[in-house]
Amino acid sequence: MSFIVYILECADKTYYVGCTNSLEKRLKEHNGSKMGAHYTKIRRPVKLIYKEQFKTLLEARGREAEIKSWKRKLKESLWK
Secondary structure (H helix, E strand, C coil): CCEEEEEEECCCCCEEEEEECCHHHHHHHHHHCCCCCHHHHCCCCCEEEEEEEECCHHHHHHHHHHHHCCCHHHHHCCCC
């Protein structure tokens, strides 16, 4: 099993950083389910703009925390 750290762009142009082992399922939850994070529920629709894959949950959670601590411009440097 692998784990994915991802960044979503919300309808209000803010970013959401998350971690999952099933990206397709999680994107559906963010965009249309009651299971999505509260942050994204009120900012739909969201679109995937970046992802990284990791072998362990520990690595993925560490990277998620790192990216969440960054300012917007540094996050954008990942894909721009």
